[in-house]
Each structure stands twice: as C-alpha cells, then as structure tokens.
Amino acid sequence: MDDLVAEGYTDLTVFDLSSIALAVAKQRLGEHADIVLWIEGDITRAKFPMNRFDIWHDRAVFHFLTDPANRHAYVERVISAVRPGGHVIVATFAEDGPEKCSGLPVMRYQPEALHAVFGDTFQLVEHEKEAHHTPFGTVQQFVYCYCRKR
Ligand SMILES: C[S@@+](CC[C@H](N)C(=O)[O-])C[C@H]1O[C@@H](n2cnc3c(N)ncnc32)[C@H](O)[C@@H]1O
16 A cells, blocks of 8 residues: 555555554554545445446455355455456465464465455466565465456
8 A cells, every 4th residue: 555655646545453453554554544445344244336346456355254254255255346458466375375364264375266256257367475574474375366357
C-alpha cells in the first residue's frame, strides 16, 4: 500500500478484520492515509460493488481460511468485485511454509492447488516462491499466484 501511494495511485482500499492492523498501517502512511479507503470487516462476509477493483492483492489472509465454506465465500467475492480482465495476486504460505501463524492453523498451498481453489474464472499467469524474512528473525516460505480474471 505504501508503495502504491508513493507511486501516485489514489483509488485504494485496504480491508482487514483487525482495527489495530488498520490503525498501524494508517499511522505509517501519515498524512497520506486519507487517500485510502479503510474498511474493517470479515472478508468472507464483505460486500463490494460489482467489478469495483482492477487489482486484488492479498498477502497472508487467504491462508487463514481453513473452512472450505469460507474459502468459497472469499472466492465468490473476488469473482464479483474484480472487473473482467482484472488482476488477482494472492500470497499464502507455501507447502513447506509454517503450519500455524499467530497461533492459528493455516492452509499451505502449491501454486496449482491455490489456483484450483479459485477455479476457471481465473487464468494462472505466473507464480513464484518467496522466502519471507519476518521482523522476528524467522523465515517463512510463501507462494505468490498472479491470475487474470477472464
Ligand atoms: C499475517 S497478517 C498479513 C497482513 C498484511 N496483509 C501483510 O501482508 O502484511 C494477516 C492479516 O489477516 C487478517 N485477517 C485474518 N482473517 C481475516 C478475515 N476473515 N477477514 C479480513 N482479514 C482477515 C488479520 O487481521 C491480519 O491483519
């Protein structure tokens, strides 16, 4: 988000369950925080206008959805809220990533399996792995999938 603001993008939305996470990000952006629409809520219940977003970017949220019904609800929202031809980038723990995060169980994905959850509405364009170095000095294996909505 910080980089997008710095590059001059103005139609930006940040969504998170945690008011504290939103407050930290807002504080980090300082005077630029007003450019962003901040929404607190559960992504599996969120209501967005149809075709609202050109780009959907999720790092380390989707993998918290261990219940198939919640994953289905999430994907339904991406299908509805991203415009046709829009871009979807989802990063989760990789198959050799941690089994838990913040004490909560998480899902771990290979790129093809992550794409399969999203289904044929999305074309998998590319994927890559990343060794993420956390502020706590640990390393977490992530997989990034970049898809286009058909
Ligand atoms: C590991 S943090 C990642 C934060 C940020 N995306 C990043 O990459 O730095 C996971 C975030 O997912 C949020 N989260 C977990 N379940 C969620 C849900 N059902 N709806 C919205 N946000 C959720 C948490 O509040 C937390 O801020």
